Amino acid sequence: MAAETIRLDVARYRPEEDAEPVLQSYEVPLRPDWAVLDGLAHIKDHLDGTLSFRWSCRMGICGSCGMDVDGEPRLTCGTFLAEYGAGPVRIEPLKGFPVIRDLVVDIDGFLAKLSSVRPWLVREGEEPPLTAEYAQTPAQLDAYKQYSMCINCMLCYSACPVYVLDPDFLGPAAIALAQRYNLDSRDMDDRFDVLNLEEAVWGCTFVGDCTRVCPKHVDPAEAIQRYKVTAALRSVLPWSGR
Amino acid sequence: MIDVLIVGGGGAGLRAAIAVAETAPELTVAVVSKVYPMRSHTVSAEGGAAGVIGIDDSLDEHCYDTVSGGDWLCDQDAVEAFVREAPRELIQLEHWGCPWSREPDGRVAVRPFGGMKRLRTWYAADKTGFHLLHTLFQTTLRHPWIRRYDEWYVTSLVVDDGRVHGVVALDLRTGRVEAIPARAVVLATGGCGRVFPFTTNAAIKTGDGMALAYRAGAPLKDMEFVQYHPTGLPFTGILITEAARAEGGWLLNRDGYRYLQDYDLGTPTPTPKLRSMELGPRDRLSQAFVHEQDKGRTIDTPYGPVVHLDLRHLGAAKIDARIPFVRELCRSYQNLDPATDLIPVRPVVHYMMGGVHTDLDGATTIAGLYAAGETACVSINGANRLGSNSLPEILVFGRRAGLAAAAFARSHREGEPPAVRSQGDDERRRLERARDGSSVGSSGGERIADLRERMQHTLEGAAGIYRTGDALAKAVDTLADLCERAGEARVEDTSATFNTELITLLELRAMLDVARTIVACALGREESRGAHQRVDFPARDDDAYLAHSLVHRAPDGTPSVGLMPVTITCWPPGERVYGR
Structure with a gap:
């Protein structure tokens, strides 16, 4: 046979x-x-x-x-x-x-977007000596952990109806990565200048296909909606920070 | 002209790049990698990274575990430097944002690991390598002056008069072949698991850096020591992390019996006991599997015999909290749930203890050429690496190599020698001939994949968990023959754009060079030590072989093996004791 x-x-x-x-x-x-x-x-x-x-x-x-x-x-x-x-x-x-x-x-455009959100811990002052870690409780870790699971596979971009029409849209993975650092208790930035833009969180029409196709359950759609709330609050209450 | 050029964008390469960028901002630094850095194989490391942090632990104990785990073939000065600097590097990663798992009070959490007498393995659930690599990659983005050559494949080192002057590399996207002059070069290309047919290693692990150094005249060291990880999924070879056993998983044979108790690894206890049973070292566990197979106590599957890893008693909650990736991998790739099902596992090629011979700063025997990580052999791993030592190794020695390369570049300011251009031109002509088929002909020659499969099965047959002189001697001839045939292999793809077939051929040739050194070293070492087990020489022989194998490429292309003393500082050779 x-x-x-x-x-x-x-x-x-x-x-x-x-x-x-x-x-x-x-x-x-x-x-x-x-x-x-x-x-x-x-x-x-x-x-x-x-x-x-x-x-x-x-x-x-x-x-x-x-x-x-x-x-x-x-x-x-x-x-x-x-x-x-x-x-x-x-x-x-x-x-x-x-x-x-x-x-x-070609993934270079995607990588430039990742870089643009300052995907690293932003801190003020001198780095302390390498003798002790910054404290972070399991609950504080859980606050951003999900957004740290992105493998940069770009499936979310391919599924995103906004990105497919407008290649300048910052897009799901880059915004989720920004939120990964924003929500990290060790980070002191809110990345407002790169996220509070028409081509960033405000471009999202909340179709949710990014989250549906994500193989790692990062839930970029939620990351984006949460930042819209943060940005709206900050616009109303400029001192609210994050 | 680049000051420090790093080949490889995994953990060791990126750590080296950051070390240069932070300490020598006046130098130009570049990372040349055949894949985008976050695709590098560091990403697949799961269980954790060892570094002394607990108050009940000590540097001495981590050294002893490492040296005894390595069956006394480690260089103890290297181990001491490694153990001393590992905690600082892991804290550095924390300061850069690595999401280490935590204790309730906010301190970094540690877990047990195989062959380790204390809890000292830091972890980010069971995606430690993934988080470590992405943290490093994202940290490099703070330094936009780290120049990246993404998807460039380095085809040779430019070496003139005993000194490196750069590399020749092929840009996958355009097919362009260019000489990239550099004052210092760091090789950080990882291991070569793909020389074997069944491996945890990603497709890209083809020993490129080892072959580059070896062809340029730098010796490789201890290439006979190939680590089999005891728990790989059949068919795919996907790794099920040792953390699964550290969290309490059991290894069972076909009778549901915890067979490790029959192999001088201790007596079973319901909860894990350090340096005992399932937390013994990888070499001993993989060897025990072979004995179970010989006794007919393994389970046959279409992909070979297996034993079972049992996590059911841990419960879904603990599995999800501590080893969620194990559950994800089992569900996605094995169609089972470890909370309710037994996991079939078998030993799988995982790691090369050997590599490019370096000193404690990653320096090779070629001036200006450094190596770090799995590509290199310092050696902290001796005859058998302990789980969770490789991630701190890439950090500690990546940094050291980066700093040493920067110092070399600072003190060697002369211009580019003519050798760089001429070698670049030669290499361009050679590769164009290979690609347009004029050197081999697209109709003649054998398929690359057929030669690769032949090589892999030769290695598995001769240089597996147990070896014999006869089989190794035959493999020497088989591999020499395959090398010749690979020179004439068929390349159907004549395109300059993203020609992965040409890369596949270059990788095959690198693997064949490396494979020949593995077999030659294994044939030369007439004793059994750690991961190198000779059926015809079953005992460890410290009188003759408490020494590294050092292998050079002879002018005719054959490997030439010698011995080199091991550095002993505080821990004289003794018996490896586990479970008693």
């Missing part, structure tokens, strides 16, 4: 040859424990060495392998072929980002 297979329709784009992306079909083994990423690796190793995509940890923590799978942004290492029944499965680069080649997108 022939082994079961499934068809993967994979977006190909080689800027030297292709005017626009085209779908190329491959038959790969359908195994119960194979993720979409295993299918792609099978293509690269055994069928077509020219297919390019990013991947590394294959355990959902490095954030490299986000792609659009049958119209949904997914981590391909944690999305299983068996989910797609008889197939075919359409695999495309993450929507909303310029495509460099095949399934590889």
Whole structure:
């Protein structure tokens, strides 16, 4: 009996040859424990060495392998072929980002956004000697912990209807990261200048798709809504800080 | 001209970059990495980072645990420096924002870990490496003058007259090959687990930095010491952290029996006992698995024999509080819930104790060339690394290497030698030939993946948990043959843009060079010590082999192995005692 297979329709784009992306079909083994990423690796190793995509940890923590799978942004290492029944499965680069080649997108704009929110502990005065930690209770840790879990996979951007129309929108992950530091008891900034903008929290229309697609349950939508409250209060009560 | 060029954007590389940026702002510093820094494999470390902090703990005890855990092959001066500086580095990370787990009063919490006699492992739940890497990466963003070459693959070091002058690197996005001149270079590219077929290591762990140094003439050290972690998920090789056992998990054979009690690792107790049973060192636990397999007491699965890791008695609440990632990984990748199900696990290649030979400041034998982290071998890990020592290692020695490289760059201000341009040009022509197929031909040659699989199975067969001289000798020949064939492998992709097939071939060649050193060192060491177990030489032999293996690349490309003394300061070789 022939082994079961499934068809993967994979977006190909080689800027030297292709005017626009085209779908190329491959038959790969359908195994119960194979993720979409295993299918792609099978293509690269055994069928077509020219297919390019990013991947590394294959355990959902490095954030490299986000792609659009049958119209949904997914981590391909944690999305299983068996989910797609008889197939075919359409695999495309993450929507909303310029495509460099095949399934590889340009993430430099995203990284610039991350940098812009001052994603580090902002403190006043000299750093104390390296003999003791800053105290932080478990409750204080819990206040921001969820927002510290972002793996920078960018699925939330790909799902965000605002970002897809306006690439200047600061976007879910960067705002969640800003909140990760804002809500950290050791931090002394509120990042008001970069968050209280039309292209930042006020651009969000609260569709919530970012939270729905987040593989790490970071809940960027909540981070954004919470900051809207913070910013509104601060506008009314300028001394309220955070 | 870059003053300090760092190859690799993981924990060691970023820590080095920050050290340079903070202490020598007048110097230019660059990080060249084949992936964006936050994708680096540090991200996958789970359980924690050891650093003495408790009042009932002492630096001496951490040293002793490390030295005995390493079966006395560690350099004890390096261990002392490491243990002394680790707490300060972990506090530094805290000051930079790392979300360490906490005690109710706000102090950093510590947990037990394998082979450690005290509670000294700091943790951020069970995503310690993830938080550590992102904290470091975000801290580098405060220093915008740290120049980044993201997704550039370094293809060679420029070395002239015993001194490094920079690197040649390929920009994945454009296919451009460029010489990047630098006064000092730090290698921080991590390990090489991908030379084996079954590993916890990410796809990017292909030994690039080890191969770069080795080809440039710097020796590698103790390459025969390959750590198998006792608890990997079958098929994927995904790591289930040692913290699962530190929090009270049990290892059970097919009869539901805590088999470690049969291997001189202590007697079972309901709650974990330090340096005993499931909290023994990784080498001994992985070896015990093989004996259980030989006795027919493991469980067969389509992906090989397994034993069970039992966390059910911990309960969902404790699992969620202390090791939530274990639950997430089991649910997502193994379709089971550790709160109610047994986890199938088997030993999996995890870490290289060996690496580029360096001194305590990361200096190699090539002037201006430094190495830190898993790429390097200082050596604090000896014949077997203790869990939770590798994260503080990348911090302590990343910083040291960064500072030493900065000092070197400051005192060597001469301009760029002609070797840089000429070597850059040579390398460009060589890579273009490989890419356009004119050197190998896209129709001829073997598939890269086929050669890689052959290499991986050769390593697993000859250099696994138990080894024999015969199998190793055969592997020497097999790998030499594979090296030749990799020179003619088929590259179908002729594009200059993001040509991952070309990178895959360059990685395969790096892995083959490293694989040959592993096998050569393992063949040379006719004793059993730590993670290196020779069936034909089952005892430790301090008279002949209380020494590091040092392997050079001979002009014909074959590895040439010698020995080098181990530094002993306070802890003379003794028996490794666990559970009694």
